Amino acid sequence: MTRRPRLRNARRGLLALAATLTLAVGGLLASGASTPSRAATQEPCDIYATANTPCVAAHSTTRALFAAYNGPLYQVKRASDGATTNVSPLSAGGYANAATQDSFCVNTYCTITEIFDQSGHGNNLTDAPAGGAAGGPDILANANGAPAVAGGHKVYGVFISPGMGYRDDSTSGIATGNASEGEYAIFDGSHTNNGCCFDYGNAETNNHDDGAGTMEAIYFGTETAWGRGAGSGPWIMADLENGLFSGSSTGLNSADPTTNFRFTTAMVEGGANQWEILGGNADSGTLSTDFNGVRPSGYNPMKKQGAIILGIGGDNSDSSAGTFYEGVMTSGEPSASTEASVQANIVSVGYANFTLPSNPFTSGKLISLQATTPCCTGDYITGDTSGNDVGIAAVTSSSSSTLKANATWIVEPGLANSNCVSFKTDNGSGDFIRHFNFQLFLEPNDGTGQFALDATFCPRAGNSGSNYSFMSYNFSYKYIRHFNFLAYAASDGGSHAWDASSLWNEDTSFAVASPWA
Ligand code: AHR
Numbered sequence: 001m002t003r004r005p006r007l008r009n010a011r012r013g014l015l016a017l018a019a020t021l022t023l024a025v026g027g028l029l030a031s032g033a034s035t036p037s038r039a040a041t042q043e044p045c046d047i048y049a050t051a052n053t054p055c056v057a058a059h060s061t062t063r064a065l066f067a068a069y070n071g072p073l074y075q076v077k078r079a080s081d082g083a084t085t086n087v088s089p090l091s092a093g094g095y096a097n098a099a100t101q102d103s104f105c106v107n108t109y110c111t112i113t114e115i116f117d118q119s120g121h122g123n124n125l126t127d128a129p130a131g132g133a134a135g136g137p138d139i140l141a142n143a144n145g146a147p148a149v150a151g152g153h154k155v156y157g158v159f160i161s162p163g164m165g166y167r168d169d170s171t172s173g174i175a176t177g178n179a180s181e182g183e184y185a186i187f188d189g190s191h192t193n194n195g196c197c198f199d200y201g202n203a204e205t206n207n208h209d210d211g212a213g214t215m216e217a218i219y220f221g222t223e224t225a226w227g228r229g230a231g232s233g234p235w236i237m238a239d240l241e242n243g244l245f246s247g248s249s250t251g252l253n254s255a256d257p258t259t260n261f262r263f264t265t266a267m268v269e270g271g272a273n274q275w276e277i278l279g280g281n282a283d284s285g286t287l288s289t290d291f292n293g294v295r296p297s298g299y300n301p302m303k304k305q306g307a308i309i310l311g312i313g314g315d316n317s318d319s320s321a322g323t324f325y326e327g328v329m330t331s332g333e334p335s336a337s338t339e340a341s342v343q344a345n346i347v348s349v350g351y352a353n354f355t356l357p358s359n360p361f362t363s364g365k366l367i368s369l370q371a372t373t374p375c376c377t378g379d380y381i382t383g384d385t386s387g388n389d390v391g392i393a394a395v396t397s398s399s400s401s402t403l404k405a406n407a408t409w410i411v412e413p414g415l416a417n418s419n420c421v422s423f424k425t426d427n428g429s430g431d432f433i434r435h436f437n438f439q440l441f442l443e444p445n446d447g448t449g450q451f452a453l454d455a456t457f458c459p460r461a462g463n464s465g466s467n468y469s470f471m472s473y474n475f476s477y478k479y480i481r482h483f484n485f486l487a488y489a490a491s492d493g494g495s496h497a498w499d500a501s502s503l504w505n506e507d508t509s510f511a512v513a514s515p516w517a
């Protein structure tokens with residue numbers, strides 16, 4: 001990265017009185033949040049039970065997977081006082097009551113600490129421990145990372161960035177050895193990477209790579225070190241240990257298509273010397289069978305150990321990214337007609353993007369971003385006029401046109417994910433805000449994947465309880481923050497000076513103002 005001289009060492013300009021340009025944003029509830037939760041009929045695990053391939057693990061932060069389930073879905077923990085609370089369905093068989101999380105996490109940072117097993121087997125997922133490939137415990141997911149809509153209700157998925165992961169090494173009822181099982185999960189087809197290994201399913205109980213056949217998990221992403229499918233991915237593959245398989249061998253299996261629906265149904269199932277990949281759009285249509293054949297050489301019989309992983313590989317390889325909404329593991333291999341019924345149930349949920357209230361982040365829009373910390377409400381996120389630092393600076397109607405342009409941002413589709421945004425300066429240089437060593441800079445887009453990741457931010461409800469915060473796409477526990485008038489990607493209570501917990505919520509919350517330029 002080119003380093004230009006840094007001019008912004010200290011506060012410049014007087015604190016201005018609070019500008020009145022703030023477009024105040026009120027409540028942050030999803031539209032449709034008052035829709036009654038749906039009457040429970042047959043949910044996925046009822047369907048599997050009727051078919052004698054019962055769920056032995058059922059995980060979802062968005063809904064009950066049994067019509068009768070009314071217990072906790074997941075637990076969140078807040079940074080402010082370390083307290084935890086459980087999020088439960090609105091009613092038996094219904095959607096998650098995200099309002100519990102929203103009110104509990106107001107003015108603080110929350111993580112997802114546990115995803116409860118709804119199957120009655122107690123196979124809850126918690127923070128993954130260290131493994132053969134990476135230390136631990138892994139980073140916990142930002143509870144606010146993946147807002148979505150299910151059945152008309154605001155819900156949250158589990159947004160996994162590299163370093164994050166969940167696991168249960170001490171399970172009950174999960175297939176071991178060569179026993180048959182089925183697994184499905186709903187993922188975000190726009191949020192993947194090529195790191196190892198965004199998995200959900202069966203893995204080793206000792207967090208180590210125990211060799212071929214000691215895993216059988218769904219993999220979803222663009223990793224090509226082992227197998228791959230047609231196109232550029234992401235692909236649904238099976239992580240069978242020491243290999244991601246798109247078919248009976250590693251390498252290209254062109255029958256396994258790129259599957260990148262915003263909400264993607266992914267399935268892996270198998271039995272004695274036979275296994276399958278199924279995939280489809282979680283919002284419509286039926287499943288396609290992307291592979292059905294024999295085990296790869298060296299993987300028959302299977303030696304499954306029955307632990308459960310989410311967002312990592314079997315040895316805690318934790319370089320992957322993805323988003324999880326729901327998933328189950330069954331005892332026995334479900335029939336095609338059972339999986340078709342489950343897909344129909346999934347489609348009936350109507351998973352959809354969550355849109356922020358009066359969403360000001362539409363592509364091409366010009367905005368200014370006003371600090372909300374009481375010190376600094378006359379300040380706006382500003383690209384430096386000569387160096388390439390990004391910080392906050394006081395801007396008024398009598399400011400120079402140069403400063404006004406530097407305090408004005410063009411909202412662009414996120415360079416790494418168009419469901420998030422990138423901020424391009426309006427000063428004519430075409431530069432974007434990106435983080436580097438967790439400081440924000442204005443830089444020209446060099447076209448690399450790294451730049452795209454570092455320049456992509458996901459607008460979220462403001463951490464202070466109002467306005468907006470901007471989650472880093474590749475470090476989803478960090479948000480754009482001002483600190484001593486410079487801007488950073490900052491976590492609440494991390495190792496850098498700018499991660500200080502004091503004023504973190506305010507410093508990471510910005511009002512969207514009319515553009516200065
Ligand atoms: O099989 C692919 C990966 O290889 C596994 O997830 C991991 O345990 C090993 O590094």
Ligand code: AHR
Pocket residue numbers: 435436437438439450454474489
């Ligand atoms: O800002 C954190 C990281 O620092 C960025 O992802 C990378 O570009 C740099 O190494």
